Amino acid sequence: MDLIEKLKILSNAAKYDVSCSSSGSKRKNTPSGLGNATECGICHSFTPDGRCISLLKILFSNDCVFDCKYCINGASKDFQRVSFTPDEVCKLTINFYKRNYIEGLFLSSAIIKNPNYTMELLLKTVKKLRTQENFNGYIHLKAIPGADQKLIEKAGTYVDRMSVNIELPSSDSLKLLAPQKSKEKILTPMNTIKNNIIQYKEMKKNIRSTPLFVPGGQSTQLIVGATPESDSKIIKLSESLYNKYDLKRVYYSAYVPIIKDNKFLPNISHPPMVREHRLYQADWLLRFYGFKADELLKENENFDLNFDPKTGWALSNLNEFPVEINKAPYETLLRIPGIGVTSALKILKIRRVHKLDFDDLKKLRIVLKRARYFITCNGKYYGDTLFNNDSIKFNILKQEYSSKKLVHDNQISFFDSYDTDLSNSHNILLPKAKLPSISDKISSLYGQF
Numbered sequence: 001m002d003l004i005e006k007l008k009i010l011s012n013a014a015k016y017d018v019s020c021s022s023s024g025s026k027r028k029n030t031p032s033g034l035g036n037a038t039e040c041g042i043c044h045s046f047t048p049d050g051r052c053i054s055l056l057k058i059l060f061s062n063d064c065v066f067d068c069k070y071c072i073n074g075a076s077k078d079f080q081r082v083s084f085t086p087d088e089v090c091k092l093t094i095n096f097y098k099r100n101y102i103e104g105l106f107l108s109s110a111i112i113k114n115p116n117y118t119m120e121l122l123l124k125t126v127k128k129l130r131t132q133e134n135f136n137g138y139i140h141l142k143a144i145p146g147a148d149q150k151l152i153e154k155a156g157t158y159v160d161r162m163s164v165n166i167e168l169p170s171s172d173s174l175k176l177l178a179p180q181k182s183k184e185k186i187l188t189p190m191n192t193i194k195n196n197i198i199q200y201k202e203m204k205k206n207i208r209s210t211p212l213f214v215p216g217g218q219s220t221q222l223i224v225g226a227t228p229e230s231d232s233k234i235i236k237l238s239e240s241l242y243n244k245y246d247l248k249r250v251y252y253s254a255y256v257p258i259i260k261d262n263k264f265l266p267n268i269s270h271p272p273m274v275r276e277h278r279l280y281q282a283d284w285l286l287r288f289y290g291f292k293a294d295e296l297l298k299e300n301e302n303f304d305l306n307f308d309p310k311t312g313w314a315l316s317n318l319n320e321f322p323v324e325i326n327k328a329p330y331e332t333l334l335r336i337p338g339i340g341v342t343s344a345l346k347i348l349k350i351r352r353v354h355k356l357d358f359d360d361l362k363k364l365r366i367v368l369k370r371a372r373y374f375i376t377c378n379g380k381y382y383g384d385t386l387f388n389n390d391s392i393k394f395n396i397l398k399q400e401y402s403s404k405k406l407v408h409d410n411q412i413s414f415f416d417s418y419d420t421d422l423s424n425s426h427n428i429l430l431p432k433a434k435l436p437s438i439s440d441k442i443s444s445l446y447g448q449f
Contacts, residue, residue, distance in 0.1 A: 104138030
């Protein structure tokens with residue numbers, strides 16, 4: 001088969017994997033080498049559905065011996081099976097890099113024959129890129145669950161980031177939808193990568209020639225909405241992964257209903273994108289705002305899709321508010337809706353020499369449409385409603401919807417055709433396509449069964 005045809009098939013097959021962050025590596029170029037990877041990351045582009053991509057993102061092969069029910073590459077699916085060779089991947093990467101199409105490689109694969117055979121092919125590919133092609137750009141490689149630990153360790157010396165996708169949030173879901181996978185086979189390579197990162201860092205202190213080992217860290221991906229696990233279970237799992245395996249990122253991928261007529265999968269029309277967004281916001285709170293999973297949600301709860309997780313937490317803990325902006329410590333400031341890390345640091349810096357009032361907060365560009373209900377300035381409360389849960393909820397929602405009243409409630413796609421008649425009430429272009437039903441709208445939010 002022609003190489004370009006292979007590229008079309010295998011790049012399309014890789015689009016459902018969202019764990020392709022490119023930041024965090026300091027790999028430098030060599031005098032005779034090609035490219036480099038820096039901490040500032042790689043220039044990003046965006047797909048039509050809004051996902052951020054930045055690399056030549058391909059599968060090595062879609063010829064999988066596993067038969068995961070949610071995966072388009074499952075062994076029982078009827079479609080064309082193709083595989084690259086290591087030489088072909090190297091050729092594509094170097095040629096695309098020289099033409100400034102890409103600045104790095106994201107390489108994953110279906111399981112060909114068995115995990116060890118697949119991992120050997122991936123290792124051969126990245127080794128050739130580094131040692132023969134002298135490519136020093138960014139490489140993100142998938143570690144194959146079930147592969148020999150020595151293969152994973154060797155591959156880690158050639159790449160900038162590795163990831164092992166958990167995919168499903170519980171052992172029961174794995175047994176149901178991916179019976180050939182297991183929790184132990186997924187977590188073992190994670191532990192191998194973590195331990196080797198620590199070991200190589202210690203060796204580097206004494207032996208300067210020690211090679212880098214996964215300098216960008218490791219990540220994973222969870223599918224949201226394919227199985228009935230609650231947001232609380234998902235966010236607790238993420239917290240555990242950050243604590244136990246020192247992950248850089250957990251990525252959340254809204255389940256895309258590409259597999260039809262399967263009784264084990266939810267019958268939805270649209271991916272639950274809003275739910276995915278709320279999980280990313282909660283993940284940010286875990287990593288940078290000092291929150292714990294148990295604080296954000298109780299057992300088997302889901303996030304209220306009308307409010308971001310921090311606002312939801314504040315509404316559930318009104319006994320801790322309002323907070324005096326001129327006295328609250330940094331940790332408390334971070335828990336106020338509408339105040340982020342940068343804003344909190346600015347507040348601490350300014351109030352050393354000046355007492356802040358409400359107008360000062362406006363100048364600091366704090367999101368006062370949320371923050372005003374949870375703070376006082378010099379003892380004065382500026383929330384324009386009663387200080388109770390229902391009143392604050394109503395006002396926040398009223399502001400949100402009033403600010404969007406001129407926006408059509410159905411998101412426009414780049415690929416829709418448009419009616420140029422501007423006689424509609426809002427004078428905006430509307431797609432000719434059939435508008436989604438109420439049930440479609442609900443499934444796009446929740447992705448429930």
